[in-house]
Amino acid sequence: MSTTRAGGPAATKVPDTGLKRNIGFIGLMWASAGSIIGSGWLYGADKGIIQAGPAAIFSWIIGGAAILVLALVHAELGGLYPIAGGTARFPHLAFGGVAGASFGWFSWLQAVTVSPIEVSAMIGYLSSYVPFAKGWLDDKTGVLTAPGLVAAVVIMIVFVAINFLSVKALANTNSAATWWKIGVPVFAILVLALFSFHGSNFGGGDGFAPQGLKGxxxxxxxxxxxxxLLGFEQADQLAGESANPRRDIPRAVIGSVVIGLVIYLALQIVFIAAIPTSKMSGSWAHIGAQFLTGPFALVATAAGLAWLAAILYIDAVISPGGTGLIYFTATSRVSYGLSKNGYFPRIFEAVTNRGVPWFGLIAAWFIGCLCFLPFPSWQSLVGLITSASVLMYAGAPLAFGAFRKRLPDVERPYKLPGGQVLAPIAFIVANLIIMWTGWTTDWQLGVAIILGYVVIVLNRVLRLNSTPIHLDWKAAQWLPVYLIGLGLIVLFSDWGPLKNPPITFGWDILVVAVFSLGIYYWAINVAVSREEIERITEETAVRMEEDELMSEPGPAH
Known part of the structure; x- marks a missing residue:
């Protein structure tokens, strides 16, 4: 159902039926910014100096640049195809069923595990500050106790209840929470910079960069x-409910990353400078270990700013809570999109009369609660989520390259300058981050990927979704080589378990770059044809229109 206008063909539009398009630019940007400003600001600065000393400042700069490149790619894709669960569905349009199912699973896996990690962060701070929450968390291991697990389940129920109020109510709730979430860290930055800034700290500990570039x-x-810094894609996930997606999604994606990076970088600087000189003995690992349970609140207390610490403890509940809330929304929209593509059971497309995918919310709650059993702490989930997220993001540059090659003349509301260069760079960056996560986390991700394929296969074998799937094995021939090859590079690199790895530090970056470029150009050259992209899009649109007609109320009786 392509349409044309002056200046060339217009992008194929895929309207998602059943979902209400009533979120504006502020709601979209706050959805992304609210996801970015979560428990990461409460813990990242302290863990940064433990890992890299004050040189963690450069970690934020490099990390922010990497995420921004990925976000720019998503901005063009989000404007081109403003569809619900966009991140999960771009590879489907570009490479067909096999690639679409794979990256869709990566997207859902990432989204469904974020709410539990944010709830764990909330309970961690509550247990150390609120009397009735004492005992919810084991002080020595950081693991949820039995009462803590009950509290976590209840908090997750509250998230589901707010989502059931409708997406408009959610956007209003999240916007209010995000104003607070952004205001508190900015306020903390100003207060600590004014009342407790010790410039000499940057040369303290065991040096500015005790672990060098590797650290x-x-x-x-x-x-x-x-x-x-994750979360910018939430505006893409809500594209099916955006009032003006082609104008607002690119601005929301880019704006949220810039806001997050500026805040996090400033937080890292003031955290280092605010540490009292009496706490500056020993290595940076030792210095950071003194503030593990509540970094900014403990630094504020040590600096004699108890009133600021009280505000930070309150924010330690609101910020992760807001992020957990919006990720419930994202998870249900990703599962909605995966069902539309035929990968998940058809029941995930069920929506309430308010346009809320109710079964997707319940499934997100159930699986999220199960995550507390094998991963009962914030730290135990963060590595897996990072790798799954970046692997999910890796599908966007590939789809970007395929669309630029197959649909060069299609109108793009936002066209990324230098996209032909930035897209392969974004793919390289994503694969480098996966390698830097290390083998211990990456092999666990591999197990999760296998489980995802089992779920998708059972969905077809048991005929839980009759939607036709065009597997397009030829267009996805690069996928197994990519997944297995990247795993082998990590295994035999300096980030793997081998004592004397054949791929040493420094060379590993070159190997990943060359490997990534090979996969990138292989993938975009075997992507489905323009006619196939339009056919898949048309097929999806017709199916959605049929669903809309079937869902319209009949005459009153």
């Missing part, structure tokens, strides 16, 4: 820096 790079995934 700077490792801090991005392992100190939670990349995790902290």
């Amino acid at each position: 700077v790079l490792a801090a991005m995934p392992n100190a939670g820096i990349i995790f902290a």
Whole structure:
């Protein structure tokens, strides 16, 4: 159902039926910014200095640049195809069913695990500050106790209840929470800079960069820096409910990353400078360990700013809570999109009369609660989420390249300058971050990927969704080589378990870059044809229109 206008063909529009298009630019940007400003700001600065010392400042800069490149790619895609669960569905349009199912699963896996990690962060701060929450968290291990698990489940129920009020109510709730979430860290930055700034701290400990370049790079995934910057794609996930997606989605995606990076970078600087000189003995790992349970609140207390610490403890509940809330929304929209593509059971498309995918919300709650059992702490989930997120993001540059090659003359509301260069760079960056996460996390991600394929296969075998799937194995021939090849590079690199790896530090970056470029150009050259992209889009649109007619109320009786 392509349409044309002056200046060339227009992008194929895929209207998602059943979802209400009533979110404006502020709601979209706050959805992304609210996801970025979560528990990461409460923990990232402290874990950054433990990993890299004051050189963690460069970890934030490099990490922010990497995420911004990925966000720019998403901005063009989000404007071109403003569809619900866009991140999960771009590879489907470009490479067909096999690639679409794979990257869709990566997207859902990432989204469904964020709410539990944010709830864990909330409970961690509550247990150390609120009397009735004492005992919810084991002080020595940081693991949720039985009462803590009950509290976590209840908080997750509250998130579901707010989402059921409708997406408009959610956007209003999240916008209010995001104003607070952004205001508190900015206020903390100003107060600490004015009342407790010790410039000499940057040369203290065991040096500015005790672990060198490797420490700077490792801090991005392992100190939670990349995790902290995740979330810009929420505007893409809500594209099916945007009032003006072609205008608002690119601005919302780019704006949220800029806001997040500026705040996080300033937080890292003032955190280092605010540490009292009496706490500056020993290595940076030792210095940071003194503030593990509540970094900024403890630094404020040590600096004699108890009133600021009280505000930060309150924010330690609101900020993760707001992020957890919006990720419930994202998870249900991703599962909605995956069902539309035929990968998940058809029941995930069920919506309430307010346009809320109710089964997707319940499934997100159930799986999220299960995550508390094998991963009962904030730290135990962060590495897995980072790798899954970046692997999900890696599908966007590939789809970007395929659309630029197959649909060169299609009108793009936002066209990324230098996209032919930035897209392969974005793909390289995503794969480097996965490598820097390390083998211990990446093999766990591999297991999760296999489980996802089992779920998708069972969905077809048991005929839980009759939507036709065009597998397009030829267009996805690069995918197994990519997944297995990247895993082998990590295994045999300096980030793997081998004592004397054949791919040493420094060379590993070159190997990943060359490998990534090979996969990138292989993928875009075997992507489905223009006619196939339009056919898949048309097929999806017709199916949605049929669903809309079937959902219209009949005559009153």
